[in-house]
Amino acid sequence: MVMQWRYAVDASAVDEEDVVQVVIENRELAVYRLGEEFYATEDACTHGQASLSEGVVINGVIECPLHQGRFCIRTGKPRGGPVSVPLRTFPTQQEGGKVFIRIDAET
Numbered sequence: 001m002v003m004q005w006r007y008a009v010d011a012s013a014v015d016e017e018d019v020v021q022v023v024i025e026n027r028e029l030a031v032y033r034l035g036e037e038f039y040a041t042e043d044a045c046t047h048g049q050a051s052l053s054e055g056v057v058i059n060g061v062i063e064c065p066l067h068q069g070r071f072c073i074r075t076g077k078p079r080g081g082p083v084s085v086p087l088r089t090f091p092t093q094q095e096g097g098k099v100f101i102r103i104d105a106e107t
């Protein structure tokens with residue numbers, strides 16, 4: 001399995017306690033900023049047809065815009081509402097004001 005770092009977004013484009021959608025190789029991801037740290041998860045909610053990047057970030061939790069399901073941004077674990085399946089998360093790193101995400105090149 002090949003793991004590769006991919007450019008996702010400029011760090012300055014993500015406000016603190018904010019989330020933006022990025023698309024890397026046809027995969028929709030949500031990138032979050034908590035303080036000076038960046039996190040990435042799948043953008044699609046595990047409960048239904050909703051984009052988490054259209055949701056709200058509250059204290060390290062992303063709230064889905066459709067049924068208000070909540071996930072921990074750092075771990076992807078369900079944190080309330082109707083969701084029970086964890087979100088997939090991806091490692092991130094910053095370099096030169098840019099955010100990179102490590103994704104599995106084969107999935």
Ligand code: FES
Pocket residue numbers: 045046047048049050064065066067068069070081082083
């Ligand atoms: S689609 Fe996200 S909570 Fe239902």
